[in-house]
Amino acid sequence: MLKDEVELLPATLRRERMLQVIGERGFVRVADLAETFGISDVTVRADLAALQTTHAVRRVRGGVIAGGAERREPSFEEAAVEFAGEKQRIGEHAAAMVSSGASVLLDVGSTTTAIARALVARTDLEGVVVITNGLRVALELEPAIGRIEVVVTGGTLRPLQHSLVDPLGTVLLDRLHADLGFIGCNGIDADRGITNLNLPEAEIKHRMIAASERAVVVADGSKLGQIHLGRIARLEDVHSVVTGPSAPDHELARLRRAGAEVVQVE
Template sequence: MTDVPGAARRRELTLALVAERGFVRVADLASTFGVTPVTARADLDALERGGAIRRVHGGAVPMNGAAGTGDRPEREPTFEQALEASVRPKQAIGEAAAALVRSGQSVILDVGTTTLQIARALRRRTDLDDVTIFTNGLSIALELEPEIPRFTVVVTGGTLRPKQHSLVHPLAGSMFDEIHVDLAFIGGNGVDAAHGVTNANLPEAQVKTLMLRAAARVVIVADASKLGEVHLGRIAPVDAFNLLITDAAAPEVLIEEFEALGLPVLVAGAEPGSPADPPQPTT
């Protein structure tokens, strides 16, 4: 009879499996280690308390998308630091998001490096004309400036946050009380089934909530590293959004959680016809 590994060794191996596979089931762990499902759940609970994993229905996924390290940045990264991270996934998300825009529409582009990729993808859409874009991101406004007058670019105003080159309260939200746009693309530092869409900075989270209310259709854009994360400022529950666009590294179990709550998920770069690549939404 094979010896059952001790709790410490079992949890070490469990953590390695979560990091390797991206998702492990309680039943599989019980079978692998020759323990009861109750013991397997207890191991996962202990690892979650230590910040190494995140429990989901039926099993666990890595915390923070970082191979089970559980490390959370102590400080909000600058815009430039974020711009260097996950470049290709963000480009794929930007292309998928820009494909939803039609000539003659009005659009909100939230501040952020993923939404900057949307702006760049919109510039490459030579078929687009007469698009009005509202933004609270100075980097996004400057990116779009060469497309004037093909695009009309409206900057919200407000108080400048140097770290993200974003405009926040006071005054940043006043414009959103006066407009109603066709489509809003909103970013966030965390997208979690239970805790909703959240952001590390409270003033930015407040502006994002106003953007959501000012749009007929709202899309949350977040690369896989943001999924399952929870931060200080809550923007809205996931079912307040019409679509999540993420990248191919998104764990299927998290996608299933979002879809079960009524949030469709479009995986940028997924193979056509795959379960995570639903039909193109209409605008």
């Protein structure tokens, strides 16, 4: 679509076409919409506000996703911009649990990627081995090679999360016993345990927990109270849950009544 054409579009038609773009891409940044439609960021935000009143879209940090997308698996890029500050604090807390000489299983995901960044920042660490099924996680750790040895599990690439899954995704995991495992998820519920939207990744997460001496689930507060298709583990199968300030108080209370050790970072 030419810029001159979109500038002449009535607001209702522009919003209709904007909604189509958002639906096709899943997640779109405000700046990208402004460039696509040849309008200002201010006008884009006004259009999105109008679309959001009808629940056609949902604003997230850095952009917008299609409304009703809560049960659709978000891409890594979508997930990375939601609760970014909270994930950073969870990552720093988790990285502080790692000692020199430790072996660590680091799951795929935006929160575990924050752990990887925090591990790189810990220049005091030496002789740490990190095994991951996340390509983005491995790349984040690359600057620390020499202090941190990075092992990628192998397997079949899932483009949405840049993760490695079966077939061949669990061969290495079945031969390992790590000191620590940091596991991400899409849902944590007091009754149903830890779950994930994607079944192949749920299986990898389950194997990582089994291969860890101490398994820690890391999740921003929006994941608490959510239940999804793929069962990863029961609450009693993991050592602790680390979450953030957005976690609902009633869900924290439910998890603790169920016997879970829950750490809420500030």
